[in-house]
Amino acid sequence: MMRRTAMIGACSPLVAGLLMLSTNPVAAQPVTRPALFPEPVSIELKRGAITLDDAVVLVEAPGVDRATTELVRQILTTAGVTTITTARQVPAIPDRVHILLGSGDSAIVRAALTRGGTTLDPHAEGYTIAATATGRGGLITLAGHDADGLFHAVQTFRQLAKRTAIPAMVVQDHPAMPIRGTIEGFYGAPWTMADRRKHLDFLATVKANTYVYSPKDDPYARDRWRDAYPAATLSALGTLAATARRNHVDFVYAISPGPSVCFSDPADATALERKFDALRSIGITSFYVALDDIEYTKWNCERDRTTFGASGAEAAGIAQSRLLNTVQADLIAKNPASRPLIMVPTEYYDAKESPYKAALRKHLDPRIVVQWTGTDVVPPAISVPDAKAATKAFGRKTLLWDNYPVNDYAQTTGRLLMAPYARREAGLSGELTGILSNPMNQEAPSRVAVTGVAAFAWNDTAYDAARTWHAAARELAGGDDRATAALLTFFDTQHIAPTFGSQPWQEQAPLLKALLDRVREAIADGDAAARRDAIADLAMRADAIAGAPDVIRSGTVDPGFAEQSRPWLDAMQLWGRALQLTAAGLDAAATGSTAAPRYFAEARRIAAQAAAVQTIKGATRFDGAIRIADGVLDRFVADAPTLIAVDGPAPQR
Incomplete structure (x- = not known):
């Protein structure tokens, strides 16, 4: 204070006054730019x-x-x-x-x-x-x-x-893309009506405007698509449609007639129109016909063979176009202001030229919106040239069906996919009509990635994956700092994003792996102070992993998230305890304590318990063991006893 006063005394009265004003504790706080998601234009x-x-x-x-x-x-x-x-x-x-x-x-x-x-x-x-x-x-x-x-x-x-x-x-x-939201298009246990209502409320908060009802396991939308819904189900769908309207979300009903439809039979076209009429009566005005995951190498009826000739890709494209055009015309006749019909084609997974795509391009009503999943069923990345190729192949800008964070395929067994939405190129808004995310069977955990999808679709050129990821955690945590940190720790253990192949498109647990790599390096370098600091950091991270589940369950975080993540949180807590014991073992070994083997043995025992935790039976398409930072955390716990020589029994692997 003495030095500040002396400096003021040496200045002019004007400068002195300004300095005093700038240090006044009651002076106005600076105006700062708020963090808003999606990022405004x-x-x-x-x-x-x-x-x-x-x-x-x-x-x-x-x-x-x-x-x-x-x-x-x-x-x-x-x-x-x-x-x-x-x-x-x-x-x-x-x-x-x-x-x-x-x-x-x-x-x-x-x-x-x-x-x-x-x-x-x-x-x-x-x-x-x-x-x-x-x-x-x-x-x-x-x-x-x-x-x-x-x-x-x-x-x-x-x-x-x-x-x-x-x-x-x-x-x-304003939004960069006109269609933004989700398509409940996964296999396995569909969401409950309560989860759907919560999801529609959530979509509103991220400025999404579209939800497509398309659960593969709804029999009245696929296997029994010709049959009318029971009155109770129809009423529940009407309630959902009302919730969507309140949230300014377009509720789109999707039907999947492909496994049994006869494209040339007027009765089947009438059955589709009748189904849509029933849904229109409860307030649903947007519709979708899904023709994915079906065969086009055979017809479902002899009439199609007579009408379109031998089965095959080109014939299927022509047949599908005829049926869809009929449905589109019926929608316009009944409501000239209705939104265009949406369809997903049988070849939805690439942009390569083919007889099927050529047939759609030539025969499909140009008003009909075509969905496309990118360069593969689960693409590792999507670029602007990829989307341009799809525009050329289908004869119109496509609506991206992004199969992230869906976890209904074998490579996702035991996983929640909660890495940031990434590796979609800025500028895609110029070549897509929008993006719909196919979420997980678990609604609340899906919001982590869907927040990114909505933010990217709103403003792809200013999208920041990491900051949006953090914002999603904060929103789930109700703004609580401690809960936000716990969620981010959990998200890191579920960071991997598999594909249908052997190589994931996002790596597993990058934050934890970076720390564990530093621990390995510090131990290998032989500097005692660096080793001590690294092991101390490891112990702190282990405490964070072990403690995060209780914080997430404490009530600040959305209760649905905690319940739907329950076995993952159980396994995470066990893995955190195993890592705590591993850190204690390394510390003991570094100081020459004979307790190290006991710590490592107990860590192995608890790690085995953690690895045995199973998914909730029937909650996802594939049941199996829960995976927590697999390939990173489990490997370190197994390797740790070999990093520092210890007295006592030889470590067991």
């Missing part, structure tokens, strides 16, 4: 900030839907606002915080945006947020290009309202 910071006090005034322009207004009220209540009053106009200089909701066709919204020095984002689903501080008050304008855009603006406001103060700012934002 544009954020411009202004001077000042707005604090949400106990009382806020809500101004609602004409035409705002009730669900959007109610969401704003929920956000304000969660932020600690106790009194929400309403007004019809915004004062010239608000003495309290005013929040204005509306779309760009409202005069009051346009005037507020002008006051904020901005204009409305002009894109579909676009929005503008203008926050202006005015002394003790402020005006936050949430303006949507349309109803969907306004809802997205509110979702951004939800993130802003978690801050102590909302910076004065202008956000201009």
Whole structure:
């Protein structure tokens, strides 16, 4: 303090005053750019900030839907606002915080945006947020290009309202891809209706706009596709459709008639239309015909052979096009404003030219949306040239069916896939109509990757995989720092992303492996201080791994996540204990203690218990042993007794 005072004394009065102001503990905090996910197209910071006090005034322009207004009220209540009053106009200089909701066709919204020095984002689903501080008050304008855009603006406001103060700012934002979301298209146990409702609520928070109902094990959507749904199931689907509408998510119903359909039989086309009519009666207006995972080397009926000739790729493309075109025409006839039919072709897994793709390109109604999984069923990467090749092959921009993080194939047995969404090239928005993620049988754990999919589809050029991964953890953790760290520790043990081949496209446990490699190197180098520090770091990481499951189960993290991850958390805790004992064994060996062999033996015993933990029976397509950082953690526990020579019985492998 003496030195600071002396320096001030040597300066001019103006400089001295500025220095005193800059060190004043009550001086205003700097305005900082908020972290928002998905990353908005544009954020411009202004001077000042707005604090949400106990009382806020809500101004609602004409035409705002009730669900959007109610969401704003929920956000304000969660932020600690106790009194929400309403007004019809915004004062010239608000003495309290005013929040204005509306779309760009409202005069009051346009005037507020002008006051904020901005204009409305002009894109579909676009929005503008203008926050202006005015002394003790402020005006936050949430303006949507349309109803969907306004809802997205509110979702951004939800993130802003978690801050102590909302910076004065202008956000201009809109999606890069028109279709963003998930397709429940996996084999094995479908999600429950409760899980689907939670998923639709989640999709809203990441600005996704599409959910496709396509569980392979729904008999009324595949094996018994011609049969009507039982009344109770139909009612439950209607409830889901209503939840989707409230969340501004398009609920798309998919049917899979391929295993038994007769393409040329008018009765089967009528059966499809009848099925869609029943679903339309409960509020579902978007439809999908799935023709994946079927044979086109044989017909299902003699009539198709007579109509289309010998079975084969080209004939299948022609036959499928005829049926789909009929269904598309029926949709338009019944509702001219209906969304286009979506289909997934039998050749969905590459962009190579073929007679089948040529037939679709020539005969399929150009309005029909075609899905494509990339360069393989589970592609290790997708580039812009890959997508361009698909556009050429199918004669239209495709809708990417990304088979990540789905875990219904043999290579995923015992795994949750929770690495960041990565290795999809920025710029794909120019060549795709959108991306739908095929998630896991476990709904809540799927949100980790789906958060990345939605963020990439919203703004692929600014997408940051690692930061979005961390944001997904924080959201699941309810904003709690300790729970966020525990989740990230868990995610690292489930980082591997397999393909249908032997080589994964994302490596296993990269953070843990880096630490274990440093431990090996420090021990091998022979420096006592480095070895001691490395073993201490190992012990800390072991404590984090062993303790993470209890933190995740403590109640801060979404309970559905903890329940659906239960055997993985059980196994992780055991592996963490095995690593704790391994670290103790290495420390004992490094100090010449004869206790080292006992520590290593107990570590092996607990590791064997951990390796024996099984998946929840029937929860996924393939049951089996749970895998936790396999190839990394298990290998280190096995190798550790050989890293430092110890007295006592020879280590057993």
